[in-house]
Amino acid sequence: MQQDEVEIVKYLAEVNSDKIAFSDLGAFSRCYIIDNGKKVFKFKKRADAGYHNEAQALIYLKDKPLGVKIQSVGWQDEEDRFLGLYGVTGKSIKETSLNEDEKTKIAKTLADFIFKLRQLTPEKASSSHLADEIKTWQKRFERSLPILNRFFSESEMSKIKNYMLEEMPKELLDLGEKLVFSHGDLWENNIFINEDHEVGVIDFSDSGYYDEAAEFMYFEDDELCEKILDELNADDVLRKKVALRRLAKAMFITSAYIDKPTEEFISYIHYISKWLS
Numbered sequence: 001m002q003q004d005e006v007e008i009v010k011y012l013a014e015v016n017s018d019k020i021a022f023s024d025l026g027a028f029s030r031c032y033i034i035d036n037g038k039k040v041f042k043f044k045k046r047a048d049a050g051y052h053n054e055a056q057a058l059i060y061l062k063d064k065p066l067g068v069k070i071q072s073v074g075w076q077d078e079e080d081r082f083l084g085l086y087g088v089t090g091k092s093i094k095e096t097s098l099n100e101d102e103k104t105k106i107a108k109t110l111a112d113f114i115f116k117l118r119q120l121t122p123e124k125a126s127s128s129h130l131a132d133e134i135k136t137w138q139k140r141f142e143r144s145l146p147i148l149n150r151f152f153s154e155s156e157m158s159k160i161k162n163y164m165l166e167e168m169p170k171e172l173l174d175l176g177e178k179l180v181f182s183h184g185d186l187w188e189n190n191i192f193i194n195e196d197h198e199v200g201v202i203d204f205s206d207s208g209y210y211d212e213a214a215e216f217m218y219f220e221d222d223e224l225c226e227k228i229l230d231e232l233n234a235d236d237v238l239r240k241k242v243a244l245r246r247l248a249k250a251m252f253i254t255s256a257y258i259d260k261p262t263e264e265f266i267s268y269i270h271y272i273s274k275w276l277s
Helices: 001-015 053-063 099-116 128-151 152-175 213-216 222-231 234-256 266-276
Strands: 020-023 028-035 039-044 074-076 082-086 177-182 192-193 199-201 208-211
Touching: 001 020, 001 028, 001 039, 001 082, 039 192, 039 222, 053 074, 053 082, 082 128, 099 177, 099 192, 099 199, 099 222, 128 152, 128 208, 128 234, 128 266, 152 266, 177 213, 208 213, 213 222, 222 234, 234 266
Parallel strands: none
Antiparallel strands: 020 028, 028 039, 039 082, 074 082, 177 208, 192 199
């Protein structure tokens, strides 16, 4: 915790320090959590972070019938140093052991949420075109090479590089782009479930218009991802785009783990190894 931030939270939320839980897991924000998520304050870790897009999205989505609980804006700092939110309680499904029935119910709820988001057309939301996304992934891939070179042979790395630089871009672009309004970072850590088995979704900071396959890219649970696609009656084109994106993600995402223990990213190495075999 940073004391100046704690004092802001105490004053605005009207609580004592012992009521504030702290999380430093996010890449862009330090989070101060009150009463199991009834209030959350996010403070910037990096100068290039900001909360305008998230606040704008949550204000637009307020009272929209999305089928899930979402946060609402409580406090906005004029200098964009922090964002205070009311909202989603419970635990992330990443931290929760789900049985088959629970996973199926959550998949139905998330499929409905994704479908409803797709029907929305906020005028101020940004657009991320596929060609630009691919360029970003390739830059991150270059930064991931020190890690990948530790686990794969020269011939394997040649196949991986060909996929990221040639094969994947061509196939994705050939399959075409269908921009829809999306959460932008939908995965297990941003999906919550409470004691009443209600599903909540947090962190709309990356929301905007993306290709329809983007919403499935960051799921870690393959089975949950497939269940959601099934609930949406996804066609072969969408499923192919999702598969291409998820493999690309495994290849570039390790750039975020340069200084992290191997166990934090080994699942992505296994994902690539399975593709290579």
